[in-house]
Amino acid sequence: MAKVYTYDEVKSHKTPQSCWVILYxxxxxxxxxxxxxxxGSKIILQLSGTxxxxxxxxxxxPGTLEKSLPATxxxxxIDPSTLPTKVPSSPVKLQSTQTVADCLNLDEIEKLADEKINRKAWAYYYSAADDLVTKSHNNKAYGQILLRPRVFVDCTLCDTSTTLLSSKLKVDIPIFVCPAAMARLGHPDGEKGIAQACAKYSALQIISNNASMTPEQxxxxxxxxxxxxxxxxxxxxxxxxxxxxxRIHALPNIKFICLTLDAPVPGKREHDEREWKVKQSMAGSTASTLPVRSSLQSGSSSTTTPDPLTGPHRITDVEGLGGDTSGGVGNALFAGTAPDLKWDTTLPWLAKHTSLPIIxxxxxTHEDVYLASLHAPQVQGVLLSNHGxxxxxxxxxxxHTLMEVRKYCPEVLEKxxxxxxxxxKRGTDVVKALCLGAKAVGVGRAALWGLGAGGTAGVERVLEILKAETETCMRLLGVGKVEELGMQHINTRVLERDIYDGPSNLDHRLLDKPRAKL
Incomplete structure (x- = not known):
C-alpha cells in the first residue's frame, strides 16, 4: 500500500541532495x-518541498511525468488535509454572464478571457516589449489603409478558400493560427483545442515549439x-x-517547418516580469516561473548578464545547476535557443535533416525577404512578423515590411x-493584407484569448468572427474570390509616409555574397 505523507514530511526535502515535490x-x-x-535544476529546487x-x-x-521519471x-x-492554504495568484474577479457566443468581435473575446484566466496567463498573453509601441502599431497600421468599394458587382457568392506554398496546401480561409506558446495556461483544452477549432474551419495551425502539449497529442x-x-x-x-x-517527420499532417528568427533572445516584457515579482513577494522563496529559459540571457531583461559564452549562469553549466529564473514566463521560454543562426550555415544544416518546406x-526588412527568396525552393515562404x-x-x-517589399523587390512575390x-483584429485587416500581396494572415493572441474565454468553442468563435468579417468586406468591395484582391481595392497613401525610404541595399555587393549550396 502506498505510503501517505504529511506536508511537513515533504517540505523538509528541498536540497540538491534530497529534492521532493508534490504533483497531483x-x-x-x-x-x-x-x-x-x-x-535547469533551480526551478525545481524553488518548488521543492511544495x-x-x-x-x-x-x-x-500529459504523460511527461511517466516519460521523465523512473517508477521508483x-x-x-500526500495527505491533502495537511497542505497549507494556497495564496491566490490574483484578486478574485467578478465573472461575467456573457458567453463566447455573445461576443461580436475580438476585443469582446479578449475582455471575456481577461475575466476568466489567472493573472500569470494574462500577463504572458498580454505582454510585449518595453513600451508596447510595436504591439500597438501592429494594429494601428491597418487603420491607416482605406478600402475602395466597388458597386454594381454581383456579390452573391464569396469564396475565402486559397492555396499556399506553390498551391500545395489548400485551406478554406486565408487565416492561420500562429505558433502561440503555453495555451494550457489559459484553458485545459490547450493546443489540441485550437487544432479542433481549426479543423472546423479548415484553417492552418502552426504548432508552437513551446506548446504545452506534444505535437503527437x-x-x-x-x-x-x-x-x-x-x-x-x-x-x-x-x-x-x-x-x-x-519526430515531426513521423506526423504526416505537419507539412512545413516554421523556422523562427525574430527572438534569438527574449525581449523585455515588463508585464510578465512584474507579475513574476508580485508572485514572488506573495509566496516568498517558493515563487516560480516556467522551468525553461534562455541560454543566452539569464533572469530579468532589466539587468545585465555575464558573458553568455563564459558566464556562470549559462543553462548548460551543469555544476551551476542552472541560473537565475527571475524573468517571468516570456523570459523563460528560450531554453537553449541558439543565437548564432546564419544564412550560410543554418539552411544547409536544415537541408540535411528535413525535406519539408521552410517558412x-x-x-x-525587404533585404531579408529578398535574401530568403534566393534560397527557394528550400525556403518557400516568409512570415513577416515582429513576434507580436x-x-x-x-x-x-x-x-510596413510588406510594403517595403512591394517598393524595392516586388518580384519576390512571384517566387x-x-x-x-x-x-x-478584424476581417478588414485580413483583406487589406491580402490586397497588399500577403498569401495568408496569422493570429496568435486572438486564439489564446479565445481559448481563455471559452476553450475550443472560444477559438471557434474567433475564427467564425474573422471569417464572417472577411466575407462581408470582400462582398462590399465587389470581390468574390481571394485571388481577385489587389492594390486596386485599397488606398495606402497615408501609410506610405512611414515606410522605409533609404537605399535598397540590393546592390552587387549583396548579390555577390557567397550563398549556401543547397
Missing amino acids: NKVYDVTSFLRSHPG DATEEYDPIHP ALLGT IVAGAGSDQVFGWQLYVQDDRSKSEKMLR LKGVQ GRALDTAPPAL IDLWVDGGI
Missing part, C-alpha cells in the same frame, strides 16, 4: 532528475486534409533539434509566399 496529490523524489531537467501542481500542469504535456521516483501520496485525430506547420527554435545543442525534426518567421511586438520594441509592423501576422 502524489509525492515524487526528483533528486536524480535535477541535472537532466531541460530548464505542491507544484499548479505550476507544473499548464506547461507540461513515486514515493506515495495536438494532431491526434486530425483528418488527413488538416494542415499543420511546426515552429522550430534551433537549439544550441543541434542534436536536440535534429531529434525533434525526426522563415520573423523577417522584418514581444521582441524589439519600435520594430516595424508587418504591413515565395509572404505571410503576415501581428495586430489582426
Whole structure:
C-alpha cells in the first residue's frame, strides 16, 4: 500500500541532495532528475518541498511525468488535509454572464478571457516589449489603409478558400493560427483545442515549439486534409533539434517547418516580469516561473548578464545547476535557443535533416525577404512578423515590411509566399493584407484569448468572427474570390509616409555574397 505523507514530511526535502515535490496529490523524489531537467535544476529546487501542481500542469504535456521519471521516483501520496492554504495568484474577479457566443468581435473575446484566466496567463498573453509601441502599431497600421468599394458587382457568392506554398496546401480561409506558446495556461483544452477549432474551419495551425502539449497529442485525430506547420527554435545543442525534426517527420499532417528568427533572445516584457515579482513577494522563496529559459540571457531583461559564452549562469553549466529564473514566463521560454543562426550555415544544416518546406518567421526588412527568396525552393515562404511586438520594441509592423517589399523587390512575390501576422483584429485587416500581396494572415493572441474565454468553442468563435468579417468586406468591395484582391481595392497613401525610404541595399555587393549550396 502506498505510503501517505504529511506536508511537513515533504517540505523538509528541498536540497540538491534530497529534492521532493508534490504533483497531483502524489509525492515524487526528483533528486536524480535535477541535472537532466531541460530548464535547469533551480526551478525545481524553488518548488521543492511544495505542491507544484499548479505550476507544473499548464506547461507540461500529459504523460511527461511517466516519460521523465523512473517508477521508483513515486514515493506515495500526500495527505491533502495537511497542505497549507494556497495564496491566490490574483484578486478574485467578478465573472461575467456573457458567453463566447455573445461576443461580436475580438476585443469582446479578449475582455471575456481577461475575466476568466489567472493573472500569470494574462500577463504572458498580454505582454510585449518595453513600451508596447510595436504591439500597438501592429494594429494601428491597418487603420491607416482605406478600402475602395466597388458597386454594381454581383456579390452573391464569396469564396475565402486559397492555396499556399506553390498551391500545395489548400485551406478554406486565408487565416492561420500562429505558433502561440503555453495555451494550457489559459484553458485545459490547450493546443489540441485550437487544432479542433481549426479543423472546423479548415484553417492552418502552426504548432508552437513551446506548446504545452506534444505535437503527437495536438494532431491526434486530425483528418488527413488538416494542415499543420511546426515552429522550430534551433537549439544550441543541434542534436536536440535534429531529434525533434525526426519526430515531426513521423506526423504526416505537419507539412512545413516554421523556422523562427525574430527572438534569438527574449525581449523585455515588463508585464510578465512584474507579475513574476508580485508572485514572488506573495509566496516568498517558493515563487516560480516556467522551468525553461534562455541560454543566452539569464533572469530579468532589466539587468545585465555575464558573458553568455563564459558566464556562470549559462543553462548548460551543469555544476551551476542552472541560473537565475527571475524573468517571468516570456523570459523563460528560450531554453537553449541558439543565437548564432546564419544564412550560410543554418539552411544547409536544415537541408540535411528535413525535406519539408521552410517558412522563415520573423523577417522584418525587404533585404531579408529578398535574401530568403534566393534560397527557394528550400525556403518557400516568409512570415513577416515582429513576434507580436514581444521582441524589439519600435520594430516595424508587418504591413510596413510588406510594403517595403512591394517598393524595392516586388518580384519576390512571384517566387515565395509572404505571410503576415501581428495586430489582426478584424476581417478588414485580413483583406487589406491580402490586397497588399500577403498569401495568408496569422493570429496568435486572438486564439489564446479565445481559448481563455471559452476553450475550443472560444477559438471557434474567433475564427467564425474573422471569417464572417472577411466575407462581408470582400462582398462590399465587389470581390468574390481571394485571388481577385489587389492594390486596386485599397488606398495606402497615408501609410506610405512611414515606410522605409533609404537605399535598397540590393546592390552587387549583396548579390555577390557567397550563398549556401543547397
